[in-house]
Amino acid sequence: MSDEKKLLFQAKNMYKSFGPTKALVDVSLDVYAGEVVGLIGENGSGKSTLTTIIARIQKGDQEEMYLEGQPYSPPDVIAATAEGICMVTQEQATFEDLSVAANIFIGEEKQFATGPVVNNAQMKKAAKKALENIGVTHINVSTLAGKLVFEDRKLVEIARAVYADPKILIIDETSTTLGKRGRDILYSVINSIRDSGRAVIFISHDIDEIMEVCDRISILRDGHKVAEMEKKDFTSLGIKRQMVGREIEDNFYRNDYDGSFSDEVALRARNLALGCLRDISFDLHKGEILGVGGLADCGMHDLGRILFGLDKPDLGSVETGYGKRIKKNTDAIKNDFAYISKNRDQEALFSVMSIRDNICIASLNKLANGLGLISNKKEKDLVNTWTNELQIKMDNMNQFVMYLSGGNKQKVAVAKWLGFHADVFILDCPTRGIDVGVKAAIYQLLSELKAQGKAIIMISEELPEVIGMSDRILIIKDGLISGEFPRNPDLKESDLINYMI
Amino acid sequence: MNTNSFGSKLAGGIKKFLWMAAIPVILFVIFWVATPGFGPNSILVILNQSMIPMAIGYGMCFLMKAGMMELSAGAQIILIGIVGVQFSKTFGMPGFIIGCIVTGVLTGLLKGAVFALLRIPSMVISLGMCLILEVIGRWIAGGKGKMDLDKSLGFIGKVPYNFVIIAILGILFLLIFYNTAFGSHVRAIGNNEVVAKSLGIKPIKVKFLCYTVCGFFFGFAAILQVCYSNTIAAKMSMGSLPMVFKPMMGVLIGIELNRIYDNFLVNILVGELGMAIIFNGLMAAGLPTTIQDFVTGFFLLFVMLISANRESAGDAIRRIKLRRQAAKQEG
Ligand SMILES: Nc1ncnc2c1ncn2[C@@H]1O[C@H](COP(=O)(O)OP(=O)(O)OP(=O)(O)O)[C@@H](O)[C@H]1O
Ligand SMILES: [Mg+2]
Numbered sequence: 127m128s129d130e131k132k133l134l135f136q137a138k139n140m141y142k143s144f145g146p147t148k149a150l151v152d153v154s155l156d157v158y159a160g161e162v163v164g165l166i167g168e169n170g171s172g173k174s175t176l177t178t179i180i181a182r183i184q185k186g187d188q189e190e191m192y193l194e195g196q197p198y199s200p201p202d203v204i205a206a207t208a209e210g211i212c213m214v215t216q217e218q219a220t221f222e223d224l225s226v227a228a229n230i231f232i233g234e235e236k237q238f239a240t241g242p243v244v245n246n247a248q249m250k251k252a253a254k255k256a257l258e259n260i261g262v263t264h265i266n267v268s269t270l271a272g273k274l275v276f277e278d279r280k281l282v283e284i285a286r287a288v289y290a291d292p293k294i295l296i297i298d299e300t301s302t303t304l305g306k307r308g309r310d311i312l313y314s315v316i317n318s319i320r321d322s323g324r325a326v327i328f329i330s331h332d333i334d335e336i337m338e339v340c341d342r343i344s345i346l347r348d349g350h351k352v353a354e355m356e357k358k359d360f361t362s363l364g365i366k367r368q369m370v371g372r373e374i375e376d377n378f379y380r381n382d383y384d385g386s387f388s389d390e391v392a393l394r395a396r397n398l399a400l401g402c403l404r405d406i407s408f409d410l411h412k413g414e415i416l417g418v419g420g421l422a423d424c425g426m427h428d429l430g431r432i433l434f435g436l437d438k439p440d441l442g443s444v445e446t447g448y449g450k451r452i453k454k455n456t457d458a459i460k461n462d463f464a465y466i467s468k469n470r471d472q473e474a475l476f477s478v479m480s481i482r483d484n485i486c487i488a489s490l491n492k493l494a495n496g497l498g499l500i501s502n503k504k505e506k507d508l509v510n511t512w513t514n515e516l517q518i519k520m521d522n523m524n525q526f527v528m529y530l531s532g533g534n535k536q537k538v539a540v541a542k543w544l545g546f547h548a549d550v551f552i553l554d555c556p557t558r559g560i561d562v563g564v565k566a567a568i569y570q571l572l573s574e575l576k577a578q579g580k581a582i583i584m585i586s587e588e589l590p591e592v593i594g595m596s597d598r599i600l601i602i603k604d605g606l607i608s609g610e611f612p613r614n615p616d617l618k619e620s621d622l623i624n625y626m627i
Numbered sequence: 628m629n630t631n632s633f634g635s636k637l638a639g640g641i642k643k644f645l646w647m648a649a650i651p652v653i654l655f656v657i658f659w660v661a662t663p664g665f666g667p668n669s670i671l672v673i674l675n676q677s678m679i680p681m682a683i684g685y686g687m688c689f690l691m692k693a694g695m696m697e698l699s700a701g702a703q704i705i706l707i708g709i710v711g712v713q714f715s716k717t718f719g720m721p722g723f724i725i726g727c728i729v730t731g732v733l734t735g736l737l738k739g740a741v742f743a744l745l746r747i748p749s750m751v752i753s754l755g756m757c758l759i760l761e762v763i764g765r766w767i768a769g770g771k772g773k774m775d776l777d778k779s780l781g782f783i784g785k786v787p788y789n790f791v792i793i794a795i796l797g798i799l800f801l802l803i804f805y806n807t808a809f810g811s812h813v814r815a816i817g818n819n820e821v822v823a824k825s826l827g828i829k830p831i832k833v834k835f836l837c838y839t840v841c842g843f844f845f846g847f848a849a850i851l852q853v854c855y856s857n858t859i860a861a862k863m864s865m866g867s868l869p870m871v872f873k874p875m876m877g878v879l880i881g882i883e884l885n886r887i888y889d890n891f892l893v894n895i896l897v898g899e900l901g902m903a904i905i906f907n908g909l910m911a912a913g914l915p916t917t918i919q920d921f922v923t924g925f926f927l928l929f930v931m932l933i934s935a936n937r938e939s940a941g942d943a944i945r946r947i948k949l950r951r952q953a954a955k956q957e958g
Contacts, residue, residue, distance in 0.1 A: 183825045203827035215825065221818040228811045233827045235808035242807045270889065399949070440949045528821075 131158040134194060134325050135180075135211075135294055141188040142175050144529065146521055149175040150186065151349045155327075157294060162316060162326045164340030166333075167369055168561040169533030170519035171346040173329050174216055177296045180327075181213035182206035193293070204233055210293035214300050216329075216532040216559065218471055220279045222272025227253035229271050230286045256289040257281075260315050276469055277308045277422040288315055295319055296327045299532055301335060302558045303468075305422025305587050306626065313339065331533070331561050333362050334590070345369055370563045378566035379594025380573055385613030387414035387597050390447060392550050392581035393433065393463075397442035401428055404605030406442070410550070410581045415572060417596030418585040420626055424602045426585050427468055430554040433583065434458045434465035446550075464488070464548035466539055468555040468585075474539040477528040481520055482509045484527050484538050488546045512541035515571070517564055533559045540568065551575065551582040557591065569595060589619045601625040643888040651900040658908030665911035671786065673907055677899040678789045679851045683874035684881070684895045685800040686844030689837040691878050692891075694817045695749035699738070699757035700845065701862070701870030706764035707731050707849035708859035712774040713767065720780055727853075728846035734760065735842015739835035746831070757865055765861040772861040776853050784854025796847055801892045809836055876902060880926075902926055 135157040142150040149172045157163050165173050179186045182203050191198040193209060200206040220229045227250045231238070238249045253267040262281050271279055280303045287295060297316070301309055316326050316339060330336050336343060337360045345353040345368045353368040367373055393410040403425040410416050420426045431437040433444055435455040444452040446461050458465070467473035476484055486493065486505050493500050493508065509523045516537040520530060527538055536559050543551065557565045572582060572595060586592050592599055601609040601622055609625035611617055658665045683700055690697045707730045714726030742752050768774050782788065804810040812833045815823040820830050853859045880898030881891050888894065905922050 178825075203825065205827075207827075217822070219822045219825065221815045221822070223814045223818050224811055232811060232815055232823075233808075235811065239808065242809070243802060244806050244808060244811075246806060438946070440946050441953055 131161070133157075134159045135198070136192040137176070137180060138190040138192075139188065140176060140179065140186050140190075142172075142179065142184075142186045148349045150179075153346065153349070153351045155344055155351075157325045157327060158342075159325060160320055160323045161341040162320055162328050162339055164336045164343035165327055165329045165346065166331070166336055166343055166365065167346035168519075168563060169537070169559075170348075170531040171369075172349045173346055174298055174531060175349075176346070177213060177298055177327060177329065178215070180206075180294075181211055181296055183213070183215070207234075207290050207292070210291075211296070212287040212290050212292040212294075213296040214280075214283050214287045214298060216298040216300070218276075218279060218469075219283055220271040220274075222270060224271060225250075225268050226257075226265055226271055226274070226282055227267040229282055230256050230267075230289065232286075234290075252289075253285075256285045260285050260288055261311050275423055276427070277304050280304060281308060281311065284312065284315060288319075292319075292324070294325050294327065296329075298329045299331065299559050301330055301332065302555065302587065305420075306623070307421060307423075331559060331565075332588070333365055333562060336365070337362065347371055366562055369561070378562065379569055379591070383613055383615050385597045387576075388412040388579065392447045393583070394445040394447065394449075395433065395442070396445070398429070398432055398439045398444070399441040399605075400432060400437060400439045401425060402605045403428060403432075403439075403602075406602070406605075406607060408600060408607070410583055412447070412581050413576050413579045414597050415576055415582045415584060415595055417592035417599040418583060418602065419587075419589060419592045419599060419622055420602035422587065424626070425605055426602050427554055429602070430465060430467070430552050430583075430585050433552050434463055436465070459488070462547070462549040463552060464543035464546050464550070465552040466543055466554055466556050468558065470536055470539050470558070474542075475527050475535060477535075478526055480524045481513070481518070481527055481530070481538055482506075482523040485509050485512055485541045485545055488542050492547070508545050512545050515544075516541055516567060533561055533564070536560050537564065544571065549580055551580060552585075553582065554585045555587060556584065557586075557588070589622055593617050593619065593622070603627070644890070644893065647884065647888050647890075647893050647897050650897050651904055654901055654904045654908075658904060658911070662908055662912045665908050669907055669911065673900065673903045675786055675789070676907070677896075677903045678793050679848060679855065680874040680877055680902075681793055681896060681899045682796055682844060682848035682851055683870075684877040684899060685796055685892075686841040686848065687874055688800070688804070688878050688881065688891055688895060689813055689841050690749070690834075691875075691882070692817045693813045693834055693837050694820070695834065695837070696753055697749070697841070697875070698753040698868060698871055699760055700874065701867030702757045702760035702764065703731075703734050703738070703842070704845050704849045704852055704870065705859060705861060705867055706760045706767070707734060707846055708853040709764050709768050709774050709861065711849060712776050712853060712859060715776060715780055720783065723776070723780055723853075724783070724850060727849045728843065731842045731844070731846025731849060732839060733842070735839040735845065738842070739838030742838060743831050743835045749834075754865075757867065761861070761863055761865070761867055765863055768861040773858060774860075775858045778857060781854045781857040784851045789851055789854070792847055792851065796844060797892050797896075800844070803840060804891060809833065809840075813837060873902065874899075876926075 133156060137155045140150050140153045153172065153176055155176065165177065167173055178184050179189060180191065182200050182205065198209065200209050224232065230253045231249055235244050238245045238252070250267045257265055257267065262285065265274065265278050265281065271282060280300060301312060304312060316328065319326050328339055341357050343355050343365070344351055345365070347369065388411050390412045391409045392412050396407050398406040402423065406429060418426050418429065428437060432439050435452045435458040446452065450461060452458050452461065471477065482505065486508060489508060490500060493504050495501065513520065513523065518537045518541065519534050527535055530538065540556055557568055560568065575582060584592065584595060597613050599611040599622065600607050603626055683704065687697050687700060707727050710730040711723050711727035715723035738752065738756050741756065742749065745752065765772055812823070812828050815828060816830050816833055824830060877895050877898035881894035884894040884897060885891065905926055909918055909922055
């Protein structure tokens with residue numbers, strides 16, 4: 127059967143280094159017509175490096191590529207698009223000051239231009255079509271992209287990539303930025319490309335998703351290709367073993383079903399209303415992991431911002447267990463709250479600052495001595511502890527965060543707040559883009575934090591994670607809490623989805 | 628439903644435009660009421676005074692939106708004016724106009740080329756170029772360091788022709804900024820250069836073009852500048868720097884106002900007019916000229932304050948209403 131498949135794209139003996147880091151060492155990749163190839167590996171294993179070279183966002187140190195049998199080496203992204211390879215990148219790639227339409231056709235404005243003058247009306251029409259093309263009708267093409275929610279901005283990027291009608295579409299770690307609706311759209315895009323005899327290169331850290339979506343996978347470890355597998359050979363354990371290079375447990379969530387927590391309240395939310403949130407009340411207890419799930423635009427991400435005092439609710443209040451009102455985020459920090467935003471590039475990290483500065487920034491007050499001076503050693507110890515604990519892959523702690531791989535950036539965002547020794551953790555998609563091995567470590571840490579009596583609220587698009595880790599789950603729908611579930615071994619995703627839609 | 632949403636969008640746009648237009652009108656009315664010497668007869672003076680900074684501002688807007696600093700505008704405009712006047716001596720009016728525009732584009736190209744070659748921060752370039760262009764201007768002007776335009780030619784940059792020139796520049800600005808690929812690329816680079824690059828936009832090329840387009844606008848600004856008093860004087864040791872601040876202020880205000888209304892043509896106009904009204908109003912009230920800088924600074928801070936807090940003010944009002952409603956329902 128595999129002999130009959132038509133080879134669509136080939137990359138041979140690819141090399142790429144960044145200073146001392148060998149991101150790719152002699153990696154080859156074949157892509158056949160009508161298939162979805164999964165590319166998986168730990169954070170920093172070279173997936174984005176390989177695919178951005180193929181999409182011509184950067185160039186390899188050594189590269190040899192063929193598209194439909196012809197040598198392929200376009201000088202830049204625009205030329206690559208013209209040859210038929212497009213990519214949806216891991217990082218956010220829309221411009222907030224430009225309209226949705228201008229974002230979709232950035233770099234491709236010529237098709238609407240007479241001379242240098244672009245016909246905006248025509249462009250908007252085409253943008254509308256581009257969105258409808260992937261089944262999106264709820265986004266207004268004249269809005270500035272900065273006014274859209276996170277998921278919609280990613281959908282705009284998908285529409286941009288698909289509109290060029292690529293022979294090969296590369297999707298780098300995109301599903302975790304999408305909620306259920308967005309994922310359904312993504313999967314139908316993938317299916318229609320595969321069914322029309324073209325191909326998709328798909329990157330994800332969700333092994334179940336990979337096994338579902340892909341026909342074949344290539345596994346990278348530390349810049350080397352270590353294995354290839356056909357769909358019939360997929361097993362979750364086998365894939366993980368190849369990725370990490372050692373056995374790891376299949377079930378990395380908590381394995382207790384105790385679900386108990388203290389009666390003492392750590393955070394009290396009362397009648398919160400803002401935007402689409404209408405009336406949200408709950409108590410978060412010490413030693414509790416409270417999962418919050420729902421569709422991407424149900425308001426659960428706004429809830430995180432409200433609880434941390436970043437957004438002011440129209441109605442209602444947030445209080446600590448002692449009845450102190452949280453009105454601003456400085457109140458939250460003073461009361462030892464920690465918050466990890468889903469939007470890591472804009473809200474959680476300083477990308478042109480070092481890893482060290484990013485991790486220490488929240489804890490500077492705690493690191494200072496009586497005179498307000500910060501000890502170098504304490505700072506380094508803090509950074510070393512957390513970079514080891516979360517296995518952050520980096521050259522050294524003074525490297526800028528912008529040069530880390532996507533998952534390693536997320537680890538820095540997580541490390542910042544774990545190092546802060548908070549009492550209340552508000553985590554919005556904390557494991558977004560993090561590989562299975564480190565995910566397990568983070569879940570382990572969350573269990574330890576629970577055991578220490580810390581209160582944790584985990585907002586997540588990943589239902590298995592919510593079910594696997596929470597003592598109690600709240601599902602939000604239409605701005606209200608539509609369901610509450612205690613920890614229970616029999617709880618299934620479909621039980622929750624029923625309350626989401 | 629489609630036409631309906633289009634209609635409501637249009638209405639929304641008009642509403643925002645009226646908000647913008649209200650700023651200079653309100654300022655004007657305040658001074659009219661408060662100051663005896665100030666009234667409708669000041670309008671022409673105000674408009675007339677705003678034209679030069681506006682022409683410079685529209686040019687600078689491209690550079691500033693692409694995230695670059697520009698301090699050599701004054702030196703560049705003086706040099707353009709001097710060359711233009713020089714040409715007018717042999718070729719009359721066509722020599723003056725074409726001389727200014729061509730020199731504008733050429734000096735823009737020069738600055739762009741220096742930027743593209745050296746790839747150092749635009750702030751450093753603008754200071755270096757400021758000194759260099761000043762010296763070249765002084766050198767061409769020769770003797771007294773001052774060039775006079777023939778009295779018969781000066782009308783072209785005076786009322787009403789200066790309004791015509793600004794109208795043309797405004798339309799060009801709108802077209803280039805909002806209706807060309809270049810315009811979107813400028814904004815994209817200002818937003819996030821790394822992402823722009825990853826989408827195949829070439830930042831250096833776009834910035835080079837920014838300098839060139841900006842030079843073209845400066846050509847017209849130089850025509851207005853020379854005609855304002857029929858003379859242009861070379862400046863040395865960064866003496867041209869103060870010329871930059873007013874237009875730059877206008878653009879900064881424009882960028883702030885852009886959070887409310889996405890139309891830089893209108894926003895920069897509002898910024899420049901607003902400053903001119905306050906300045907003339909205070910003059911009429913008998914305050915000394917030295918107050919000018921104070922006022923410009925104050926107006927800038929004031930606009931920033933309003934636009935930065937506009938959303939929270941709106942939110943606060945909505946919150947209060949909602950809380951009242953909720954209290955009523957309970958009560
Ligand atoms: N521009 C850069 N400068 C320096 N190092 C880089 C740069 N880009 C990538 N790297 C390094 O190359 C390695 C591979 O990174 P890459 O982004 O390909 O990983 P990845 O497999 O996509 O990981 P993730 O799952 O976290 O997205 C990492 O160690 C990363 O730190
Ligand atoms: Mg990556």
